[in-house]
Each structure stands twice: as structure tokens, then as C-alpha cells.
Amino acid sequence: MSQTASIKDVATHAQVAVGTVSNVLNYPDRVSQRTKERVLKSIAELGFVRNDAARQLRAGQSRTIGLIVLDVGNPFFSSVARAAEDAATALGSVVLVGDSGQDASREAHYMDLFQEQRVQGLLISPVGDVRERIDTLRERGVPTVLVDELADTERCSSVSVDDEEGGYLAARHLLDLGRRRLAFVGTPSIRQVASRLKGAQRAVGEVSDASIEVLDSEGQTVLTGRKVGNKLVERDPAARPEAVFCSNDLLALGVMQSLTMLRTVRIPEDIALIGYDDIDFAISAVVPLSSIRQPTEALGRTAIELLAEEQDSGGTKHRAVVFTPELVVRQSTAGSPD
Template identity: 50%
Template sequence: MTTGPSVKDVAALAQVSVGTVSNVLNRPEQVTPEKRKRVQAAIAQLGFVRNESARSLRSGSSRSVGMLVLDVRNPFFTDVALGAEDVAESHRHSFILANSSEDAGREQAYLDLFEEQRVQGILITPFTDVLQRLEAMHSRGIPSVLVDRLAGSKEFCSVSVDDVAGGRAAAEHLIASGARRPAFVGGPFTLQQVSDRYAGALAAVSAAGLTLQVFETPNLKFDRGRQIGDLIGDLRQSKRPDAVFAANDQLALGLLQSFTATGIRVPEEISIIGFDDIDFASQSSIPLSSVRQPRQLIGERAAQLLFDEIENPAGHVHQQIVFTPELVIRDSSRQA
């Protein structure tokens, strides 16, 4: 089997030491410009490709980071991942994106895989309580940052939004627009984001002297929203909510599709507001009101925190960054 050119071949052609070639590949700022140019020219002439697997075995870690999200089909997580990937690329690391699909077994399996692959760090939106597992991985040299989830421990960095404030703003808008039978659609409540958004909505509804009807879902996917929409459509009008706050835009768009198909007028009969403000929200047949999160910025800041800990473990200070969400009013909710 033919092998490609080696580091020794590059060193010989560039007339430098093997150590100099290694520095050009890993620490180019430590090499003089003249030697760096000679090494880079030799690499190009020989077609040299570094053996990343061998380097990983020697160092005990790879030049890669992993990201584990709840639902890769949700555009919110796609945008978050894009922000994180840009930062990883700027640090010359590969980026591995994994999808737990809101499944505890898959979540654990991917954490196992990341550890086996010797990733240098992990970005994660947890589905279950994995803090103890993450602490164990951190003790073995793999730091992590929680994404779209406030860390309950000062031992971790996290980047999230104030979900309680977002839920409160959504419900206050619906009430100000005339809602008297508001409802919340979302789940499972074991997800911190869902329980916090519900808590904010409940506080606003209770303050107005109203009752918040709840339709719990096992996940936050589009099909569940459509199923709940069908269920609401079958209710007698006196029992039917006149406004719905959905825990994310996927659910809200499913509700909107169901109501449109069954002839329920939005927002005249039922107002809808979602959460995340994904691109599809503004492009739906009836533009969807939503609570906006800075999606790519969340990914960027999380990755920046991760690389700060990877590159400066002794001096790194854990931070819990919380963004303020923004209410975006469109045609799916009555104007206040």
C-alpha cells in the first residue's frame, strides 16, 4: 500500500527540522515568516496531508469539538450550530453535530461517542439531567458548555435566554390583544426551557385574573402542534381557547396549519404566538408572531466560552450568559 509524503519528507525539502514543520502545522506564530513560507511551499509541492488520527493518539485528544442538540430538524438549532461552527473553524477545529432527537438513550450514546473520539470540548442542549456525566467528563479533560439552558451550577458555562421573561411577554401580548381563554402548548415539562416559558406565561395570566389552559406534548415537533390543533378544533367553541402560546415555533406552525385546514380563522378566532422566531415564522401563510432569540449569537458565544476553557483552563472563569428575548408581533396575533 502506497503511503503519502511524511513530515520528514517535508522537512527535507524545506531544509528545516521536523520540529519546525510540526510548529508550522500547530503553532505557526512560533516560526519565522521565511521558514514558514518554505515549509508551506514544500507541503504544497509534495501534497502532504497531516495524519490527524496519529496526532490525536499522541496527544490524547483530537482537534474537534462536539455539539449535541435536541432536534437537528428544528431551524433554531441549525442556526445555533452555524454560529458555533464559525467559531470552531476560526480555531482550526472540526465540528461534529449530533442529534439526541429528545431521546435519553441517544443522548447518552452520543456523549459516549464524543468521549471515544477524544473531542476537546462539548456544546450541549441537554434533554435529561446530564450534569453529573458532564462533570465526570470535565475531570477527564473534556469541558462542556450548556446551550439554550441556564446552568444550575457555577461549575459550567451556559448561554441561554430569559425564558421566563419571554413566556411572560408572549402571554401579556395575547391578553392585551383581548384573549380571555389563553392556552399553553408544549412539553415535556422536564425540559427547563418549556417549564420556564410556561412559568412566565402562567404568571402573566394569573396576574390578569384568568386561567391558563394547558395542552402538554411529549416533544416540541411540528406534528405534535398539528395534532393539538386538531384536538382544539374539535372542542366546543365555548371550551376552545381564543389564544395559544406555543413553547416553540415548530409547535406554533403545526397549530397554524391545523387551524387553517379546519377553517378556524387566525387571528380572528384564535391568536397564535410561538417562540424562537425561526425564518419560517415570518414566511408562513399567516406570518407568525414569536419571541425572538439571537440564534447564531447564542452558538457563537457558547463556542467562544468553550474554546476559552480549552485553551486557557487555568485562567478560565465560568460564565452564565443570559440574553433578553424580543417579542415580534405579526399577523397571527391580534394587535393590541
């Protein structure tokens, strides 16, 4: 019975009215200490658990925040989600995460689902253009904050990182090491990746004898990185790039596995390698990986803060917060300990 006890069961057991049980749960100061103790004893004996979701829906309120990310398996997004969850918990809310898998239809499904659940707000790292959906959500009282993408502040708030600057930092670092034949590995159809490539191309454009080759990885995982790395190993040494910039650390770790597996390519002597995100695995790689660090904790925390501002202003106050990424140099480019 402990799993199915209702508020009526508690009232009957405690010999009080249903309204009295409700007051004990929601307005305990309205009930005498003796009655409150009797009701709480019945709750404990019956194992009653109140349905907060139903209560919140009746009140038109929720303590739930929806978060939609591109790939929950990517440590970058899991770190952002963890930081958002910590910040939300401090405010008495919880975060539910949906993984769009970079699929627009799946993203739309989660947006509909979270709206049906009457979430207090939505955080989203969008696959494509979600401006119309954001407008609809705002009209229905669901404030939205874009995460890892710059928003039009007339529409909503956003928190992001200057990816073009991050790409520039990575390529500039490789160029400053004297490397001239660069390769960029990533999926340029993804907006953030395209921005990183643009920054890298800008840096290469500043050096007259430098070039950059774009290798579409058709994915952002370790496995797709290994496929690119395998193709590089198969090339004649003279046709290989002198340095490789991967659009995220997972790709870079995959490329590293391929390059080092047969011990025919040395990192960084033959090919300098740099990634992006500075995930935890970067420093513990077989060759500690240089990377462009994104402030994941600040991204998640700030997203929650912006959502709170949106709620407090009734959806009339929007801000765009843009963080600057940081170059982290390790052995994969420097050839010496961190």
C-alpha cells in the same frame, strides 16, 4: 496510490528522511527551501494527505469541539450550531454535531464518543441531569459548556435564554389584546417548555378573569402541532380558546395549518396564535407568525467564547450568560402586516 500514500512513501519518493518530511509539514522553517520544494513536489505527485486526527491524538490535543443538541431538525438548534461553527472556525477549530433526539441514553453515547475522540471541549443542550458526567469530563481535561440551560457556575459555564420571561411576554401580549381564554401547547416534561409555561401562568395570574389550558402536544414538531390543531377545530366554537401560545414555532405552524385548512377558523380574529423561537419560517407562514425571538447567533457564538475561557483558565473560570428573549408581533396576533 494517491489515497494511500504514507509519510514514508513521501520520504522515499523525495529521497529524504521521514523526519525531514515531518519538519516540512510541521516546522517548515527548519528545512531549506530547496529540500522543502522537493518534499512538497513529492506530496503533490503522490497525493499524500496527512492524518491530522492521528497527529492531534499523539499530541494529546484536538481542534474538534463536540456539540450535542436535542433536535438537529429543529431550526432553532441548527441556527445555534451554525453560529457555533462560524465562531469555532474563526479560532481554527471545527464543530461536530450529535443529535440526542431528547433521549438520555443516546446523549450518553455521544458524550462517550466525543470523549474518546479527545475533543478540546463539549457543548451540550442536555436531556436531563448531566452534572456527574460534566464533573467526570472536567477531571479528564474536557471543559463543558451548557447551551440553552442555566448551569451551576461552580461546575461549568452556560449560555441560555430566560424562558420563563419569554413565556410571560407571550401570554402578556395575548392578554393585552383582550384575550382571556388562553391555551398553552407544548411538552411540559421538557425543561425549557416547563419554564415557558410557568411564565405564561404567571402572566395569566395577574388578570382575574383570565385562564390558561395546557394541551400536551407529546412532541415539538409540526405534525404534533397539527394533531392539537385538529382537536381544536373539532371543538364547539364556544369551547375553543381565544388565543394559543405554542412552546415553539414548529408547533405553532402545525396548529396554524389545521386551523386554516378548512377555513372555518380565522387567525387572529377567532384565535390569536403565537409561537416561540422566531425561526425563519415564522415570517413566511400563510399568516405571518408572532413569536418570541431567541438570539440563536449570540447563543452559538457565546458558547464558543465561554469554552475558550474555560480552556484558558484550566477549567477554573465559569460564567453563566443569560439572554433576554424578545416579543416579535406579526399578523397571527396583530391582524396587520409586520
